[in-house]
Amino acid sequence: MYIATYTASANIAVVKYWGKRNEELILPYNNSLSFTMDDNLQTITTVMFSEKFSQDELWLNGKKMDLQKGKKSHVLPVDLLRKKADIDLPVRIVSKNCFPTGAGFASSASGVAALVCATSKALNLTLSGKELSMLARQGSGSASRSVYGGFVEWLKGDLEDGTDSFAQQIAPHDHWPELRNVIAVVETEEKKVSSRHGMKTTTLTSALYEKRLQYLEGVIPKMKEAVLQKDFATFAELTMRESNSMHASMLDTWPPIMYLSDGSREVIYMVEDLNAELGKTVAGYTFDAGPNAHIYTTEEYESVIKERLEKIAHVKNIEVCKVGQGPQQISDEAQFL
Ligand code: DP6
Secondary structure, eight states: OEEEEEEEEOEEEEEOOOOEEETTTTEESSOEEEEEBOGGGEEEEEEEEOTTOSSOEEEETTEEEOTTSSGGGGGHHHHHHHHHHTOOOOEEEEEEEOOOTTOOOOOHHHHHHHHHHHHHHHTTOOOOHHHHHHHHHHHOTTHHHHTSOSEEEEOOOSOTTSTTOOEEEEEOTTSSTTEEEEEEEOOOSOOSSOHHHHHHHHHHHOSHHHHHHHHHHHHHHHHHHHHHTTOHHHHHHHHHHHHHHHHHHHHTSSSOOOOOOHHHHHHHHHHHHHHHHHTSOOEEEEEOSSSOEEEEEEHHHHHHHHHHHHTOTTOOEEEEEOBOOOOEEEOGGGGGO
16 A cells, blocks of 8 residues: 655635646646645645555545546546556545635645645655646646745746746745735635636637736736735735736636626725725735635734624635645544544
8 A cells, every 4th residue: 555645735826827828738828926825725635556446536525526527637647646656556535625614715726736745755756846846737727836835936838848837936934924815705605617617718718818918927027026025015016906907807708707796896995995094005805716805914914804804794704824834744644533
């Protein structure tokens, strides 16, 4: 029996990936930047290979999944690693999301990153961060960033074989210890349009998409500089504008994609009012492919943001994350406690 267990956390991008130039290898049109979150948004995954198993099995949150359909592509890195290790044994994957209950998160990034780290360890492969990132990328694009903690950039690369498209850490998790992500859950249901399908139609139909890519070329160096200098006001403004740019290109897609809800918009107004009231930028929102808000702020303003969110009727749940350390190996028994 070959076995290993890893945890990995979700990452919340501040320059987002939305569009593939190569769907099979998952190669993006633009570089993206994110912070990996702490163990509040974590997945724990055990991978076992044994000749005693009759076929591959995936257990997600206690439920056996059908590997013939649905999330099959997320487990593709296991096949790639089996080939690399030259071990052809059936696998059993047991994965659990330790997200707050009813938080409306379904993170492929943490799941695929934990899967890649656990599989390579179980198969006794010693892989670099770059190799792990490239493997995770082929399971789900955003997972390429979750193999590292801290502040991370996924390089789009230029080559058509994907060998120069991987993520790297720009700053470690303790670079900006005051940084917080206050999550306002306004919806707990799964999204109607998957990221995979949504980003494809955006690249095919949105006239704004080309403009977005040009805009991002200028944003990326500024965002990196703002984070490295811990210049919160610049960081937050770039973050909000980037999120708005992505959601504008989604709305410009045909048929239109609308992930933001009335609750999301109330959170946007709350952040704008707070920044205006204080006469400085202390909070910046960003939204992924869903209506739940991620408000980046600093420790100092965490409580005032929570107080304001509690007054919004649409907000069902509030969670706070710090920047996290990235994947960790843990004891295999811990998964089954
Ligand atoms: C809006 O990584 O889930 O969160 O590569 O098709 O699996 P696939 O997509 P996925 O998309 C993430 C989209 C996003 C932006 C981001 O995290 O950069």
